[in-house]
Amino acid sequence: MSSSLSRRDFLARTGVIGCSLAASPLLTPVSFAAAPWDTRLVVIILRGGMDGLDVVQPYGDPAFNTLRGSLALGPEGGAYDLDGYFAMHPSLGPLIPMWEAGQLSFVHAVSTPYRDKRSHFDGQDLLEAGTTSMAGVRDGWLNRMLQAVPGVTSQTAYAVGRSDMLLLQGPAEVANWSPDADLSLSPQAARLLEIVTESDPALHAALAEAQILSEVTDDIQKRRKGSHVQIAEFAAARLSDEARIAAFSLNGWDTHGGQPRFMNTALTRLAETLLTLRGKMRGNTWRKTAVVAMTEFGRTARQNGTLGTDHGTGGLMILAGGAIKGGRVFGQWPGLGDGDLYQDRDLMPTGDVRAHAAWVMQSLTGLDRNVLESAVFPGLDMGNDPGLIL
Amino acid sequence: MLSWDRVQKVPWCVDVRDFDPQLAEIRFGFGLSPVHGPPESIGQMLEGLSGPDVMQSAFPIESFAKFRSRMVAAQDQNEIRRRNRGTELAAAARKQRNVLNKEARIAMFGWLGQTMLRRTHTQTAFRERIVAFWADHFTARGKRGVIRRGTSPYIEDAIRPFVAGRFEDLLQSAVMHPLMLDYLDQTRAMGPTSARAIKRGPKKPAGLNENLAREVLELHTLGVDGSYTQEDVTQLAELFTGLTFDARNGFKFRKDFAEPGAENVLGVAYGEQPNVKWVRGALSDLAAHPATARHLAWKLAVHFVSDTPDPELIDALEAAYVESDGALTPVYEALLGHPAVWQPTLSNFKLPIDFVSSALRALAIPKESFAEREEKWIGRFFSQPLTRMGQTWERPVGPDGWAEEDFKWITPQGVAARVSWAMAVPVRVKDPLPDPRDFAETALGRFADDAVRFAAASAESRPEAVGLVLMSPAFQRK
Numbered sequence: 001m002s003s004s005l006s007r008r009d010f011l012a013r014t015g016v017i018g019c020s021l022a023a024s025p026l027l028t029p030v031s032f033a034a035a036p037w038d039t040r041l042v043v044i045i046l047r048g049g050m051d052g053l054d055v056v057q058p059y060g061d062p063a064f065n066t067l068r069g070s071l072a073l074g075p076e077g078g079a080y081d082l083d084g085y086f087a088m089h090p091s092l093g094p095l096i097p098m099w100e101a102g103q104l105s106f107v108h109a110v111s112t113p114y115r116d117k118r119s120h121f122d123g124q125d126l127l128e129a130g131t132t133s134m135a136g137v138r139d140g141w142l143n144r145m146l147q148a149v150p151g152v153t154s155q156t157a158y159a160v161g162r163s164d165m166l167l168l169q170g171p172a173e174v175a176n177w178s179p180d181a182d183l184s185l186s187p188q189a190a191r192l193l194e195i196v197t198e199s200d201p202a203l204h205a206a207l208a209e210a211q212i213l214s215e216v217t218d219d220i221q222k223r224r225k226g227s228h229v230q231i232a233e234f235a236a237a238r239l240s241d242e243a244r245i246a247a248f249s250l251n252g253w254d255t256h257g258g259q260p261r262f263m264n265t266a267l268t269r270l271a272e273t274l275l276t277l278r279g280k281m282r283g284n285t286w287r288k289t290a291v292v293a294m295t296e297f298g299r300t301a302r303q304n305g306t307l308g309t310d311h312g313t314g315g316l317m318i319l320a321g322g323a324i325k326g327g328r329v330f331g332q333w334p335g336l337g338d339g340d341l342y343q344d345r346d347l348m349p350t351g352d353v354r355a356h357a358a359w360v361m362q363s364l365t366g367l368d369r370n371v372l373e374s375a376v377f378p379g380l381d382m383g384n385d386p387g388l389i390l
Numbered sequence: 391m392l393s394w395d396r397v398q399k400v401p402w403c404v405d406v407r408d409f410d411p412q413l414a415e416i417r418f419g420f421g422l423s424p425v426h427g428p429p430e431s432i433g434q435m436l437e438g439l440s441g442p443d444v445m446q447s448a449f450p451i452e453s454f455a456k457f458r459s460r461m462v463a464a465q466d467q468n469e470i471r472r473r474n475r476g477t478e479l480a481a482a483a484r485k486q487r488n489v490l491n492k493e494a495r496i497a498m499f500g501w502l503g504q505t506m507l508r509r510t511h512t513q514t515a516f517r518e519r520i521v522a523f524w525a526d527h528f529t530a531r532g533k534r535g536v537i538r539r540g541t542s543p544y545i546e547d548a549i550r551p552f553v554a555g556r557f558e559d560l561l562q563s564a565v566m567h568p569l570m571l572d573y574l575d576q577t578r579a580m581g582p583t584s585a586r587a588i589k590r591g592p593k594k595p596a597g598l599n600e601n602l603a604r605e606v607l608e609l610h611t612l613g614v615d616g617s618y619t620q621e622d623v624t625q626l627a628e629l630f631t632g633l634t635f636d637a638r639n640g641f642k643f644r645k646d647f648a649e650p651g652a653e654n655v656l657g658v659a660y661g662e663q664p665n666v667k668w669v670r671g672a673l674s675d676l677a678a679h680p681a682t683a684r685h686l687a688w689k690l691a692v693h694f695v696s697d698t699p700d701p702e703l704i705d706a707l708e709a710a711y712v713e714s715d716g717a718l719t720p721v722y723e724a725l726l727g728h729p730a731v732w733q734p735t736l737s738n739f740k741l742p743i744d745f746v747s748s749a750l751r752a753l754a755i756p757k758e759s760f761a762e763r764e765e766k767w768i769g770r771f772f773s774q775p776l777t778r779m780g781q782t783w784e785r786p787v788g789p790d791g792w793a794e795e796d797f798k799w800i801t802p803q804g805v806a807a808r809v810s811w812a813m814a815v816p817v818r819v820k821d822p823l824p825d826p827r828d829f830a831e832t833a834l835g836r837f838a839d840d841a842v843r844f845a846a847a848s849a850e851s852r853p854e855a856v857g858l859v860l861m862s863p864a865f866q867r868k
Binding site for chain 2 (some may be wrong): 117120192199200205246
């Protein structure tokens, strides 16, 4: 970060920087030739709508137990007490040392500007586009960020894994990689496949025998748990080298029913992913890294009738890495009591995930606030620095 | 577990047994396209069979005549090897021949792409289906070296131009094609008392090979239940002696291979003197045989309608074939005009290549999708998945082609491979993926049910949602 001052000045003078400017040797300081900056950013899109209220449980909120019923664990139910008010889901137990080392933190009650329709696709589009509407948008905010910093090469950013990542799509060149792992079907997809094929007994029976349908999804997940680890290993290797940004998705968060089981699977994969990133990064790379995990929306504050939760609004952002200010639950807690909920059903969003992502990028790369608020996240007001990065 | 209980199930469709554009596209084409509307009438479907071949021009595939030059080049290298055994020259020739083999293999993958693009972008999908039907009826593949990659060129030359004509012409074209002669071992067969056999002498015995003759009777014409005997097979095999080819010139009738004297097949005597016209005559007679009419009628009905077709439909097709003296378009007209083919419940399970083709059509993949793609890419996303689904591209197990029975395809491994493909590959070939909620409607039309709509809207990611639509019964069946 020693050279960030000059770059900041440079960007401030030029305002919104396009990719053509970024590529110009006249305007690109020589010191950035090898790599535009030294810190590492990993963005994980948690697809399906992660239930933030289950991951970081506000057990100190008097309404929590009533709303959540058996899903409310709290420290008494085995959740790890973070700060006397919030407790971390037991399935993230492997991350306790990371929390204690100050390398894990959370931002609660955040969301994108997306409201009310609660569609996964629309929600994910907006999350990855970083805009307030999808009209005319064809690129993702991480790509626009790449367009705004100088010295980016084709090896600077990686989209990892099979899912299409609007997040990194756009004019700036991005490398792609995906593991040749077996199909890893999310539990949600397995259940939906069961519903879709129910009317066709022969097809349904063959899928059941192939152990694809939900009865045996747990086994499938166990047998095929490799792909997220492979993705994390690849990202760790690239980031230890010349890559500065990696983005990928983790599916499996759409916990409409049987939430304890599916949340355990999804959180275990998330923990393994973060531990693999930390474990496989070489040298002091991890210390320069910020991992930002975000989801399209949170879930209903109330438990539903099938031991699950439905699509909601306010959610949770997860931060990890040696570059972040860990051991804290950030965000402005809106409460869960009468009148506190959004539309009397969802956690009220009190912060914009984009603002938090913007502050992370600002701190990591020195990118100018004007650029972030106009080019990367058009129209965003970043507000005050929440101090997410050391 | 999901809120599925709140969704009402509805029957797939109402019972209308008449021409239906969407059903026509699904059952007689490669499914619905978001770009090309379905046919408006049976007449339009039939016209599409013989109009200008737009897809052939747009997505060309090498003719077999041109393909033969690849065979000649490889043959030349083999000849150099033979003459210079143990030398560096031979080693270089071997290397060069391997290069030619590889080039042919890469070309074959390119034709896979062209075939898929024809199916994606055609406005006359029935034509592509009919070509595929007859290509399967006359299944053939080369046995050794470069010719192993010649199936698409064979289809291009021997099948495609003849599908709207008379069956006897199609039959002659396919049976006498070099690829078929190679596949069914006809090229080296010679009459036991032919000039060539006598010249070779008793130390190098030469004789008949019944393979082609048997399959012509059993598979291509009369059918296994046809009233032919072993003697008919032997006689036809004798009659076929002399049918051969060479790479440089293509088909060739070698009189010195042909068995002298007349052959008697199904009570008809053919040719005292060896002449290819007797072979043509025998094939024409086989085409005109009542058992052939019945056999083809049954095959068409099974292929296009169901594993257990309505006997009245078979009767109607058979009658049309007999009345039209083996002209195929009137048979297709009888097929499309029969109420049984419009029974509205989707029935036949798509074969893997059908499934993948129709998925690409539903996704409307761009015309340049396969351009500049490496063999590895096509292997990873197409040929290897097709093998896992049970249908290796242009490598059927036997001359009877791919099985029609649904149960042979609805296997745990097969459907698991379909799920993998459906979830993982569309995102590689279509950017951006369509909105899954729209995709359910455009891909399935009125066959979209509430279950698939629900799944398309509820999946966690676009690739999974698109995959779920592709795995729905309404997409897997036709």
